[in-house]
Amino acid sequence: MNLYSSVHELTLELKKQKKNNNPICLVPTMGSLHEGHYSLVHKALEASETVWVSIFVNPTQFNDNNDFINYPKNLNKDIEKLLDISKNIKIFAPSAKEIYGKNIEPQKFDFGYIGEVMEGKFREDHFNGVATIVTKLLDLFKPDFVFFGEKDFQQILIVQKIIDESFHGTNLVRCETVRNKNGLALSSRNKLLKRKDYNNSNIIHEMLVFSKKNLMKIPYDKIKAHITSEINKVENFKLEYFEIRDEKTLFEIKKNNFNIGLRAFISVKVNSVRLIDNYLLN
Incomplete structure (x- = not known):
């Protein structure tokens, strides 16, 4: 059985x-x-x-x-x-x-x-x-x-x-997180998305990659502002949070911090569907 x-x-x-x-x-x-x-x-x-x-x-x-x-x-x-x-x-x-x-x-x-x-x-x-x-x-x-x-x-x-x-x-x-070919983290909730919203959801991974590439180049508050703007300009998308935190304590960094073990966390509401993801930065 x-x-x-x-x-x-x-x-x-x-x-x-x-x-x-x-x-x-x-x-x-x-x-x-x-x-x-x-x-x-x-x-x-x-x-x-x-x-x-x-x-x-x-x-x-x-x-x-x-x-x-x-x-x-x-x-x-x-x-x-x-x-x-x-x-x-x-x-x-x-x-x-x-x-x-x-x-x-x-x-x-x-x-x-x-x-x-x-x-x-x-x-x-x-x-x-x-x-x-x-x-x-x-x-x-x-x-x-x-x-x-x-x-x-x-x-x-x-x-x-x-x-x-x-x-x-x-x-x-x-x-490790499993992703589709465009980087979107696989989630049961993805099945609730309309096709257009599903295709647009790739921006979530794009913004996580952006934060990794620019952590040592752009001030943290400007990284957050850019990601907020990029997410919220997508139809039906609303950023709930984007934060960079220590992956052990979950303390948020105050400014650009180059210690190992930093992780970016994001939550986006797409219509009524919440999508969360995270990304190891260093």
């Missing part, structure tokens, strides 16, 4: 796997899978002959109910594609009731500064919802390895903090 929907079934299967001393690798997803997700799965298959993929659109991490309702879903297609990759992939696709019971509410967490800026600022309670489901999944699976993509870089720092505090036996594996 490759598909599990109940915690009871999952627990029994995990016990069998642990008896065989086969490392438990988990790739958490919200479904509507794409090549970015598949790259995580392939990476996980390098570490274990059996890989678990969770597919669960987590209601508690959406601060906008319309965003939750409109989030693309196609479980049957996701399952079919995963099993095309390997018959050794096992899928956990529970209902919200199975995960939360009757109380579909996020727990409250304090991640300090890394949870307050950027996505923490623009999406109230988002990281509480993320941390709630990640904690539940890590507690259920107790994986040796868990795989996340760097497109959601701030989320990776949140997950690492959860692991450091409560799941010492789990290793977080960071995987």
Whole structure:
């Protein structure tokens, strides 16, 4: 059997796997899978002959109910594609009731500064919802390895903090962002874009590359001003934030700073669809 929907079934299967001393690798997803997700799965298959993929659109991490309702879903297609990759992939696709019971509410967490800026600022309670489901999944699976993509870089720092505090036996594996031929980061939300908006979204990557090329040439405030202007002049596009921050602390640079480990972060609203991305600068 490759598909599990109940915690009871999952627990029994995990016990069998642990008896065989086969490392438990988990790739958490919200479904509507794409090549970015598949790259995580392939990476996980390098570490274990059996890989678990969770597919669960987590209601508690959406601060906008319309965003939750409109989030693309196609479980049957996701399952079919995963099993095309390997018959050794096992899928956990529970209902919200199975995960939360009757109380579909996020727990409250304090991640300090890394949870307050950027996505923490623009999406109230988002990281509480993320941390709630990640904690539940890590507690259920107790994986040796868990795989996340760097497109959601701030989320990776949140997950690492959860692991450091409560799941010492789990290793977080960071995987590079997968992009289309024009540089746009792959995202399930890309499927919600109209064709014209999708084609215009390449400007997001172009602006990240611009920041990398000009970090040592142009003052930081002028880089921000240029990117704001270029994004906002595109029809239906509105920049929410562009910031250059230390990738470990998420402290924003005050002026041009040439230390290693700087990363540019960007969020753009295209009509009602939010697109986020980031880029290592040095």
